[in-house]
Amino acid sequence: MRIIRYLNKNSSSVLGAVTDQGEIYPLPYSGFMELVNQADLVGVTALKLIESLIAVMEPLEEKIDELELLVPIVAPEVWASGVTYEKSRDARNYETSSEILDNGTCYDKVYDAERPELFFKSTAARTIGPNAPVYLRSDSTWQIPEPEVGLVISKTGRIVGYTIGNDMSCRDIEGDNPLYLPQAKIWRNSCVIGPAIRLAETVEDPYNFQLICRIFRADQLVVEGTANTSQLKRRFEELVSFLIRDNEVFDGTVLLTGTSIVPPNEFTLKENDQIEIEISSIGKLSNPVKLQHSKEVM
Structure with a gap:
């Protein structure tokens, strides 16, 4: 259902x-x-x-x-997880100019650490749904969608549903310095959820979600990638447990769980591209890509 x-x-x-x-x-x-x-x-x-x-x-x-x-739920807050898949770790290492630590980069370290990477992504007013345009950030030249499973949780941290999320990201801004993460992740129309919520009780195995991401340019398929939540480094309950630790979480909060679909390193989104993210048991989340109008940017 x-x-x-x-x-x-x-x-x-x-x-x-x-x-x-x-x-x-x-x-x-x-x-x-x-x-x-x-x-x-x-x-x-x-x-x-x-x-x-x-x-x-x-x-x-x-x-x-x-x-x-x-949007299937007016989520008071949307949070996100990073480096939860090996592919995500490798992509972050490629784009970063961070100093190599004794045990690898900061992304290698968080991939193996007990504590996951969690960050604030969006508010209800900033989150868009199916068919609404995602905007390109004006000060970035390397932008991609990040297809993710979203957990809908109660204020006690109970997972009550699953949805599709698009955590739009600026690879160049985050790669310049990990401290730029909020700017690489949060801007107008950079968070999408939808088109539906699958009731948690109707999901037999949440670690067998098959994700597909397709990007079209001039009606031609230019990027296609697949992933499965069986590839996750961390369990969903683990991510939620860290989110609610010493933190007030509101009913209907959405936690995005990271991506394992990363377009080729030479790829960046352009205006009028079309993004499709599909999970067969949830639906297909489609959004066009647009530039922000100059009058909207202060």
């Missing part, structure tokens, strides 16, 4: 349940965490609550690709 948000014919935001057969049912909740919390309140799983509701309902006539989809 997947959960989406979409605009109805009255331009109102609606929460919807999407069955594995593709049928869509509107739900009487304002957001995903209200659904989860209501299920907890009555002592059932979110899936059971949804099934009881839709048993007496008729599905929408529209299919999911006919709806105007929104």
Whole structure:
């Protein structure tokens, strides 16, 4: 079972349940965490609550690709994890000019350390959803998408859903100095989640998500990469445990879990490229690439 948000014919935001057969049912909740919390309140799983509701309902006539989809959850905060895959470590080492330490670079060190790399990525106001444009940062010449599995968590750190994330990154800025990480990661329209949330209880093995990223330029496929969460260095619960340690986490926070799909080193995104990130059990997250208008940049 997947959960989406979409605009109805009255331009109102609606929460919807999407069955594995593709049928869509509107739900009487304002957001995903209200659904989860209501299920907890009555002592059932979110899936059971949804099934009881839709048993007496008729599905929408529209299919999911006919709806105007929104961000599936208005996440108060989005955090992200780095160097959780070997491919990510190797990419960071390639781009960095950091001094080599006795036991390797800082990225080698964090890859093997007990404590993972976690960083703040976005707020609700900064996060965009399906089909909205991602923007290129004006002071970077080496920018890429980072396709990732996103964990939707409760304020206690319980994983209640899985979504797709695009952690847009500036490889040149981060490579110049690891202390530039916030500038390499956070700018307008640089965080995308969607198009749906897969209920955690309906995922048999979260370490068997197959990710595909495709980038099109002038309607031609120029980059394609695949990864599987079986390649993760760290477990999802481990990442969450460090995020909530001595930290206040809000209901509906999203934690991106790192990438193992990195375009070729000579590649950078350009205006009008199209990014597609797909996880078969969650959906396909598509976004065009745009330059920021000069009047938007102060």
